[in-house]
Amino acid sequence: MTISEAVVSDPGASAPGSETTPSKPKSFRKSLRRLESAFAVTPFVVFAFAGLGVPALAVIYQAFHGNTGGWTLSNMRLILSGSSNPTTHGIFLIGFENSIKLGLISALIPGVVGVFVAYAIQTSKSNLLRRLTSTGSGVLANFGGINLTFMFVATLGSAGVLTAWLHAVGISLSNVGFNISGFSGVVVVYMYFQLPLMVLVITPALGGLRQSWREAAENMGASSLRYWIHVGIPVLMPSILGGMLLLFGSAFAAYATAATLTLGLIALSPIQIGNFLNGNVIAGETHVGYAIAFGMLVILTVVMLMYSLVRKRASKWLR
Amino acid sequence: MAPRSITRVLLAGATLASVAAIGVTAETGAASGAASVNWGKVTHLTKTGATSMSSLVKAAKKEGHLNVVALPDNWANYGNIIKGFSKKYGIKINSENPEGSSAEEIQAIQSDKGRSSDPDVIDVGTSYAVTAKSEGLLAPYKVSTWSEIPAGLKNPSGYWFDDYGGYVAIGCNTTTVTNCPTSFKQMSTETGAQGYKIGLNNSPLTSNSALAGVQAAAIASGGSLNNVAAGVSFFATLNKNGAFVNTIADASTAQDGTTNVIIWWDYLMANGGIDVPGWKVVIPSDVLLGEYYTQGINAGSPDPAAARLWEEYLYSTTGQNLWLAGGARPAELAFMTAHKTVNQTTLAKLPALPSGETPQYPSTAQITAAATTVNSTWATEVGASS
Numbered sequence: 030m031t032i033s034e035a036v037v038s039d040p041g042a043s044a045p046g047s048e049t050t051p052s053k054p055k056s057f058r059k060s061l062r063r064l065e066s067a068f069a070v071t072p073f074v075v076f077a078f079a080g081l082g083v084p085a086l087a088v089i090y091q092a093f094h095g096n097t098g099g100w101t102l103s104n105m106r107l108i109l110s111g112s113s114n115p116t117t118h119g120i121f122l123i124g125f126e127n128s129i130k131l132g133l134i135s136a137l138i139p140g141v142v143g144v145f146v147a148y149a150i151q152t153s154k155s156n157l158l159r160r161l162t163s164t165g166s167g168v169l170a171n172f173g174g175i176n177l178t179f180m181f182v183a184t185l186g187s188a189g190v191l192t193a194w195l196h197a198v199g200i201s202l203s204n205v206g207f208n209i210s211g212f213s214g215v216v217v218v219y220m221y222f223q224l225p226l227m228v229l230v231i232t233p234a235l236g237g238l239r240q241s242w243r244e245a246a247e248n249m250g251a252s253s254l255r256y257w258i259h260v261g262i263p264v265l266m267p268s269i270l271g272g273m274l275l276l277f278g279s280a281f282a283a284y285a286t287a288a289t290l291t292l293g294l295i296a297l298s299p300i301q302i303g304n305f306l307n308g309n310v311i312a313g314e315t316h317v318g319y320a321i322a323f324g325m326l327v328i329l330t331v332v333m334l335m336y337s338l339v340r341k342r343a344s345k346w347l348r
Numbered sequence: 349m350a351p352r353s354i355t356r357v358l359l360a361g362a363t364l365a366s367v368a369a370i371g372v373t374a375e376t377g378a379a380s381g382a383a384s385v386n387w388g389k390v391t392h393l394t395k396t397g398a399t400s401m402s403s404l405v406k407a408a409k410k411e412g413h414l415n416v417v418a419l420p421d422n423w424a425n426y427g428n429i430i431k432g433f434s435k436k437y438g439i440k441i442n443s444e445n446p447e448g449s450s451a452e453e454i455q456a457i458q459s460d461k462g463r464s465s466d467p468d469v470i471d472v473g474t475s476y477a478v479t480a481k482s483e484g485l486l487a488p489y490k491v492s493t494w495s496e497i498p499a500g501l502k503n504p505s506g507y508w509f510d511d512y513g514g515y516v517a518i519g520c521n522t523t524t525v526t527n528c529p530t531s532f533k534q535m536s537t538e539t540g541a542q543g544y545k546i547g548l549n550n551s552p553l554t555s556n557s558a559l560a561g562v563q564a565a566a567i568a569s570g571g572s573l574n575n576v577a578a579g580v581s582f583f584a585t586l587n588k589n590g591a592f593v594n595t596i597a598d599a600s601t602a603q604d605g606t607t608n609v610i611i612w613w614d615y616l617m618a619n620g621g622i623d624v625p626g627w628k629v630v631i632p633s634d635v636l637l638g639e640y641y642t643q644g645i646n647a648g649s650p651d652p653a654a655a656r657l658w659e660e661y662l663y664s665t666t667g668q669n670l671w672l673a674g675g676a677r678p679a680e681l682a683f684m685t686a687h688k689t690v691n692q693t694t695l696a697k698l699p700a701l702p703s704g705e706t707p708q709y710p711s712t713a714q715i716t717a718a719a720t721t722v723n724s725t726w727a728t729e730v731g732a733s734s
Binding site: 119120123182186187188203210211289291292293294295296300301303304306307308310311313 | 451552605731
């Protein structure tokens with residue numbers, strides 16, 4: 030319920046100057062209501078600006094400034110170095126590539142699997158299971174950082190419990206290309222909180238699938254598959270895409286887990302930013318970190334735009 | 349080495365000049381009387397008068413507290429040093445963010461500026477002290493034992509001065525490893541026969557000590573302080589051979605066996621730093637790389653007298669011997685050894701240095717260059733071989 034809606038529904042609203050005119054009490058009340066609703070969202074707008082706008086502006090400002098002050102493009106040039114030749118990509122471009130790749134993989138796999146898991150939970154007859162899994166998802170979706178890393182290293186690390194068990198039955202994780210501090214390790218660890226997150230966000234949408242639609246489809250002789258292809262999936266599509274976008278963002282920007290897990294063995298943008306801002310070895314290069322942050326901001330903006338385009342197409346079905 | 353070697357040359361010439369300059373400040377300090385001493389401007393103590401040691405103690409006690417930052421209790425014996433200072437002078441120490449990094453220390457003195465919680469003193473990697481000095485964040489001060497700090501380990505004007513350091517060492521669990529490595533060369537030839545699981549104590553992309561491990565590996569395998577690429581290749585080889593464990597190697601990974609060999613500062617592993625039965629620390633036979641941490645006083649220190657008293661305490665025989673008890677080599681070690689004021693028992697516990705090797709100390713410029721190289725090649729070289 031927003032200002033724009035209020036404006037649209039009230040095309041003949043009076044100008045602010047006419048508010049006090051006693052002959053138009055109705056439009057006065059409407060203007061007042063409009064003011065009220067504007068007032069109601071003010072805290073949100075202020076909060077959003079302080080939490081998102083100000084830091085974003087600061088990042089942009091710092092990204093285009095050098096240590097000596099004054100505007101410069103040198104930070105940008107540095108992070109984009111080697112972009113003309115794909116085989117000699119600079120380390121920061123590799124960082125962006127890896128981060129996007131990681132974001133995509135850990136959005137697609139849990140994004141798809143999560144829908145099935147959520148559907149299985151939703152249609153389960155056990156009330157207890159449903160409540161346990163929804164609470165569990167809420168907890169696990171927020172599990173990350175050093176604790177998560179430690180848990181996985183203790184399980185799947187080189188001296189991990191599971192590694193030792195598998196080794197005892199003749200399976201070597203490193204021989205099948207799995208390395209806890211490599212790319213595969215990060216993907217596996219991310220699944221741990223990405224999957225519950227997807228379950229969490231997609232469950233309400235599944236609840237929106239009405240039983241009557243299914244019955245109607247069956248009455249017209251549609252098989253279960255046909256129902257899903259023509260009704261279920263199209264209806265769910267905007268929510269699935271939205272969920273995947275959320276997963277992409279969370280994997281693309283996750284810092285603590287990846288930092289403690291890989292220790293810099295994989296080039297990832299958030300870790301590179303951290304190296305410039307918190308490191309013990311590179312002094313006075315924080316602007317490069319801000320430049321990388323600006324790059325991430327651009328990538329996320331592009332992804333958001335693509336998402337809104339796809340979503341617009343996908344939600345055509347719903348009109 | 350650039351800044352430090354320049355320091356040595358300059359110091360010889362600058363000594364007379366600085367002595368003259370000190371004389372002037374001292375007189376103004378003394379003349380202005382005890383009540384009006386601005387301790388934030390005092391650059392050294394005088395034998396008597398308003399800026400003497402006893403006046404400093406009185407002023408520091410009046411301030412009553414001292415803010416320190418990024419000093420872990422188990423790092424170079426800081427836990428006991430803090431306790432000792434508090435007990436001796438009755439000054440409360442507020443220890444902020446004990447696990448913080450050098451960068452965070454600098455951020456803290458910038459962002460807490462003007463607050464009563466602003467850190468009074470910092471203990472950082474030398475490069476950070478140099479940067480902080482150039483940004484005007486540090487106040488010059490020369491402790492009473494200034495002449496006992498080797499010339500290469502201090503800023504001639506007193507803006508920063510090294511406190512303690514050590515050498516890159518190889519720690520190894522002698523109970524689980526039969527042939528413990530004593531050189532970098534020995535580690536690079538391991539392909540599984542010895543069962544080495546070699547770890548660095550952190551990521552060399554962010555940690556000064558881990559970076560020193562890479563620099564040491566570089567020197568031992570044909571590179572130098574100016575060419576750290578050989579060190580990156582060294583770890584790529586280890587990784588390819590399956591001997592490198594990419595983890596934060598410390599006492600707990602030594603305990604559970606994730607790593608049985610650790611490349612780290614000697615003082616953080618010796619003397620019980622890694623309290624694992626059979627843990628032995630040796631200085632590698634093919635490289636002697638040392639580094640010091642650096643003290644500085646915040647120019648905007650809220651407790652300027654306590655800050656100066658803290659430095660006097662650290663550079664007293666007591667303070668230096670406390671660092672030594674933590675396995676670190678204090679800046680005045682050479683002087684104290686020569687004058688027999690060093691604690692012989694704790695000195696004897698330090699890992700022996702290989703005879704005939706001259707220690708190398710990376711300069712700030714070399715550390716920065718090495719960090720840049722490691723940051724741009726570690727993932728592609730070492731990561732690619734995993």
